[in-house]
Amino acid sequence: MNGATTSGELRAHNRARLLRAVHECGATRTRSQLTRDLDLARGTASVLVAGLVADELLHEEPAREHGRGRPTQVPGPHPRGPVALAADVREDAWELAACELGGRVTVLAVRPHDGTPEDALGTLGEALGAELERFGHRVAGVGVALAGPVRHGGLVDIAHLSWHAVDVPHLLTHPPTPKAPLPLAGRGVPLFVGNDTAFAALAEARRGRLRGVRVGLHLHVDFDLGGVLVVDGRPLGGAAGSGAEFGHMPLTGGERLCACGALGCWSTEVGANALLRHAGLAHGGGRGREQAERVLATSREAVAANARALGRGIAALVNAHDPEAVTLSGHGAELYERAGETLRAAAEPYLMAIRREVPPRVEGSALGWRGALLGAMESVFDAFLTPEGLGGWRGNHPDQGRDTPDRQNVMNSTS
Template sequence: MSLMSPARTSEDLRAHNRARLLRAVHDHGASLTRAQLTEQLGMARGTASVLVAELAEAKLVTENPTEQLGRGRPSQVPGPHPAGPIALTVALREDGWELAAAEVGGATTSLGDFEHDGVPQAIFTDIATELERCRDRYGSRLIGVGISVAGPVRQGRLVHVSEPTWQLLDVNRWLRPGDLPVHLANDATLAALAEARRGRLRGTDVALHLHVDFGVGGCLVHDGRPITGAHGIAGEFGHMRLTGGDEPCSCGATGCWGQQVGVMPLLRGYGVGGGYRDGRSRARQLLESAATGDARAREVLERNARALGSGIGGLVNAHDPRIVTLSGMGTALLTNAADSLRESYLAALMRYHRTQPPELVAADLGPRGPLLGAAELVYDAFLTPEGIEGFSRVTAAT
């Protein structure tokens, strides 16, 4: 709703301000005092007090006193209510999936880590079973499900996951979500969203996030929001010809950047097998071998890092970000082959960018990024006057 709407009633304004206040509590990790929230939102002290009381009555927040350092009453910090909203989040990887519950403010509780056999119907049926158990556990507290997937997502359907090869999967028919909203998005996009909201990219106007794992994905972030393209599938950087390769890729293209960067190129270059069950552990062993003097492992690692740096340079030339964050195997390459990575990065930059190249840094949230980003998707949909009012009606009836 627009603040300028002439049809706005006093109750509309009140609902709008409740949503603004709860949004601020969530965005700042439930760390701001009531006085700080009042100042940040430009509200009168009395108005904020009334709104906090209404949110507390609806079981959306509860207040906890800060540690008292001097005389006077301790400050009150609005935070998640023990009977408040819960977002379920699923991080679906090539070799397994994790389920977690996220509360207002972003804190998450892991509910289990599960293996899968790569068969999509079986995977999503298992996820549906766990979601049903969560319905029994949390009841009306559930506000939605956010699912991170290692592949492009369009209109709630998996467009393409290279390995395992999934095409145009409509997951809702397996999840059976009922009236619970399900938000499905790419893992690298969600990692970028999490970094923008709760990590290294918070407060940055234009940034590039890259997630290197079995493949390479990423996202351009503008003012805290991922740029996802016309169909929601932007950021498939691993399927661009950034380094002049000519190998065929399972996506259907040739010369994809992801054929030279990530877990699988590392293992292929070292001459060892490894699938999605043991690929990460074998890659970690290769990193350890390189660190302890294995020349062959070192060369494979350096080659991977040079390809990563060269591709990043091309993306910086295209997007002009202020900073580039790396997660997954990208962090390992930045740590263990920094010189090769940075040398090839700088060589790929336009002269203009070389004078002040965007910094390459490790992401703050690491492997938790996609899971935390999935929670943000759910709360973005919930933290509206309509979403809050719906939760208030339910809590009033229970």
């Protein structure tokens, strides 16, 4: 049940359903296909699409291939439509992108940082402010992925960078050395801050190999490892919002002290830090990405050690959660590609007999390294593609339908 009790509420509900369907299919399905998918009357669908076009939320293009008669139309993002600003803040750099309805990503900036909250988040805040000024009313929200547990309210802890209870929203809106007045502060633009693994898992459930999977496990490997259970398309965030930390479970029997303060964390055995340590190179503090990638490409011994540890940990989690599928992103996908047999051989002895009978499929992510960024985007559109979110768009666009000079297609200029 959708809860709609009036014709106006039903129309608002169907507008949101239609836009979400366009977004989730990547703006690839025709109006006729969407009408069937959503079980709408043809006339109702026509009225909804016309209204969404007038509100600068959709734009239709003729399908590339069609039969006889009038060309069928494919609804997609309006050139002056909503944009999600999404950022992936890794231990050594951040990436900022603009994302349209349907999921098209345009990278706006990539910048290294020195590992401090002030440099990482302060410079990102300045960049976000500039993009908010440029995109203006088109910005539906900002999503930011971070490489550490994020508590409710946007407090992040990244132990190996010595970040503790860093107030992400404050640093993004009040950079230590602002170069110009920042429109991010006081603009009322929704901000969604989350763990990179949880966001990568969300993206995998929407656009990757966990789509349609009822219970899945997603593991994201960068300098260390994070993991989260995905149920009905949603990563389980935990009571305080700081889930996605399977990497801090003692799953492989090690006793190495982790930067988080616990002994024997799985993440000390898997990831770029483990590759660097295996090769006798300096590691920790978000240093050595290029060296770790060289080790991954050249050292079979280091790759095999990582793959064995990854396989043993996966077996323990499969025994506990009984997932249908396990997906790997970041270096996890590369480890699986290079040493998948080693990983499976390491996992098998640690699986319960009933799990060995029908093991879950294990595969690399369909999204590569882009998962966390796409998940940050999805967090914005999840809130926007609701009757309430769309109502806010209409309220902020009194001149919808007019082709005025100040409403140019900014996205096309950055593609």
